[in-house]
Amino acid sequence: MQVFEKLRGNKFTDLVGPAKEQFNGQGSLGNGAAMRISPVSLFCYNDYERLVDMAKRQAMLTHTHREGVNGAILQAITIGKTICLDPTQELDSKKFIDDLIEDMNEIEQEDEEFLQLTDAQIKPFKAKLTLMRKMIKKSLNNPNKLDVVEVIMNLGNSLRAVHSVPAAIFCFLLAQNPIPGINTDNPFRRTIQYAMTLGGDTDTIASMAGAIAGAYYGDQSINPNMLKHCECSEEFAKFGDELFDTVHKEQ
Known part of the structure; x- marks a missing residue:
């Protein structure tokens, strides 16, 4: 709220300044920008470069730490990919993760200030995705061998973007x-329920996992009993349709 108060105070002449001041000038590394990114993914689903750019600019309104920004970009890319997939075809989880690893390897570029760090520290989202690939493979071989504690230890469940965006993606894939x-038997509901078992920042992780799953399965997969608990669901469905129509009118 402090960021928005400062934006109003400067009459929106400096859109990223207030966010840069957060946490002693380091900016927020939280997952808020990632949680709200799905409209950007829908608007830019057919233009990758535009998607990454808009996701970054949207994030920096409130989150200027590289983890907060890159977490939003990763979530945006993930949703953008699932929008374009056919849910009637089996999803190749390994290829899905490999593509995300390739994307984040490019996005998490090395800067001079990070030269003394390990690759996992320089590119934490790439590192989490690499761990995720091993965990998904393990779950496919034996679902009973992968417990929630292991998921939390490896991927996290906190409000840090790097400890929650990968967890949300994992929930969708698992x-x-x-x-x-x-x-x-409903994979959308299964995604949400599993996200809830991780604990921690449950509402945000479940929200992000649900956004990915919803983009993949479509609204027909959402049980009416779940939907009635969503505030203004009909209004947001209308906004989504209008946003999609706007994209196609631009083409």
């Missing part, structure tokens, strides 16, 4: 198949 202890 829920492609039945998960022990979660009794539903």
